[in-house]
Amino acid sequence: MTRTTLRTHRCGALRAADVGQRVRLGGWVHRRRDLGGIVFLDLRDRDGLVQVAVGPGWASPEIVARAQAAGAEAVLLVEGEVVARPPAMRNTELATGEIEVHATSLRVAGPAETPAIPVARGKTEELPAEELRLKYRHLDLRRPELQANLILRHRLAQRARRVLSELDFLEIETPILTKPTPEGARDYLVPSRVHPGEFYALPQSPQIYKQLLMVAGFDRYFQLSRCFRDEDLRFDRQPEFTQIDLEASFVAQDDVLAIVETVLVALWDEAGQRIERPFTRLSWRDAMERYGTDKPDLRYDFAITDWTAAVQPFAVPFLQTAQGNGARVRGIAVHGGGGLSRKDVDVLAETAKSHGAPGLAWVKRQGEQVSGSVGKHFTTESLGRLGVGDGDVALMTVGPDHVTSPALDKVRREVIRRLAPAPKTAHALCWVVDFPLFEPDPETGKPVFAHHPFTSPHPDDVGKLDSDPFACRALHYDAVYNGNELGSGSIRITDPAVQRTVFRHLGLSPADIDARFGFLLTALAAGAPPHGGFAVGFDRTAMLLVGAGSMRDVIAFPKTTAARALFEGAPAPARPEDLAALHIKVVP
DSSP, X not given: OOOOSSOSSOGGGOOGGGTTOEEEEEEEEEEEEEETTXXXXXXXXXXXXXXXXXXXXXXXXXXXXXXXXXXXXXXXXXXXXXXXXXXXXXXXXXXXTTEEEEEEEEEEEEOOOXXXXXXXXXXXXXXXXXXXXXXXXXXXXXXHHHHHHHHHHHHHHHHHHHHHHHTTOEEOOOOSSBOOOOSSSBOOEEEOSSSTTXXXXXXSOSHHHHHHHHHTTOOEEEEEEEEEOBSOOOTTOOSEEEEEEEEEESOOHHHHHXXXXXXXXXXXXXXXXXXXXXXXXXXXXXXXXXXXXXXXXXXXXXXXXXXXXXXXXXXXXXXXHTOBTXXXXXXXXXXXXXXXXXXXXXXXXXXXXXXXXXXXXEEEEETTEEESTTGGGOOHHHHHHTTOOTTOEEEEEEEOHHHHHHHHHHHHHHHHHHHOOOOSOSOOEEEEEOOBSEEEOTTTOOEEESSOTTBOBOGGGGGGTTTXXXXXXXXXXXXXXXXEEEEEXXXXXXXXXXXXXXXXXXXXXXXXXXXXXXXXXXXXXXXXXXXXXXXXXXXXXXXXXXXXXXXXXXXXXXXXXXXXXXXXXXXXXXOHHHHHHTTOOOOO
């Protein structure tokens, strides 16, 4: 029910069926037009716009004068009759475009100063700079586009809750003030006033708590959890974010994937889009081999291929210099790549170099002509054996996989951006599974966890934990949509001995393990059911579903890439007396 003492309808809810009704409305002045004594006001609320007409034929001179004086973004209370617009005056771009409201009463309930940034804008008008919009976020949030984004976000959250409740999950809250645990980023620390020198950490995820809930016998848990990570930001990261967090007992990997697929299909349906399940599955190794990334965009082809053996006989100097020590020649046969100009190829080469590759060799085939930086070493026949046909281009580089994979991933993405081929499907969802359990630290070469240290090793690889930890696969899985990671999950370690072994590989001493994770190990030793879970990045999912270019467009009060809240001015210096109460001294 939206009816209150001050209004009977929302502005954007009126339709032709309401003609003849007397209504009371409340909203903001979106635009004002004064035409020959009749004032037209576009009145806006979260449901949309309606045209309010104030004229001498039905309104007193005082009401007309108020309408003439109403400034942009002032809040008005209006009473009047819903009237059908003449056919020639209907606005097909507005849901309320068949009607208008003839106001007989109008009161300014909230006068407004001239807005610092405009809310109403024409189709060709640029938005103000984002920093300015974040500084005046209360005005920016009035834009219909942002309101639509946040309304859909609300619907997505409610749909997720309904689906998980129907799957017998319980919504349970976990602590915000907690203990530091390793999750891959720095913790935000909160000093304790009553325990001088001690600190809480804001949770990077509810990981340990949801495992404890499984040990406690709650069987199926979820929450829309607030998480905090002190890390470098970008368009799809925020220091505080929301995830649809879930955990279930007595499950295997396939069970968790099926649950998450059910949730994601429902979210896409809520946004008016249809996706099919089951999702495609790729092993991590296959994804890295064919696409150079564990977040492959499967809407397009252009797979990466190992051409080491195929190009060896041609003795191409660039491709020979870096071979050895595990280096390979890998490349992409770009079908239709003949449309790439020399300038395009130069940009692609710079893209490869900027991501660690020594460069990018290229060969273009047009009819019987072969050209390119290494074109003299190839014939149409040899290119055909590489899968390069007439009108295609071969792009290739050389090096170890940790160099060529990220470089060719970025090259592939840039090729897709420049050629803009038609996607094979609008929605390409896949699972990437069988990740490595550990990866080498870039500086020391010692094992570090690839995801988090509570992920179970593959049952077939548990025996390698001590002898060859880098050969261990993890029961970890990522959901990927059109080249974007939607979320991650895993089956968890339930054997305290295995959990201690993983911690030991990460360089933790027995004393460190007990101090940091003793409460988890104690719980696991009390009888832990097999369990696993997942966390959907809710902000990112909402961003993708509304088609926004940044997560900031689906969060009411986001931070900048410098982790600043420009509207309220956070972070800010603390008062000396507050620091003293917390036993903290700030050192310049």
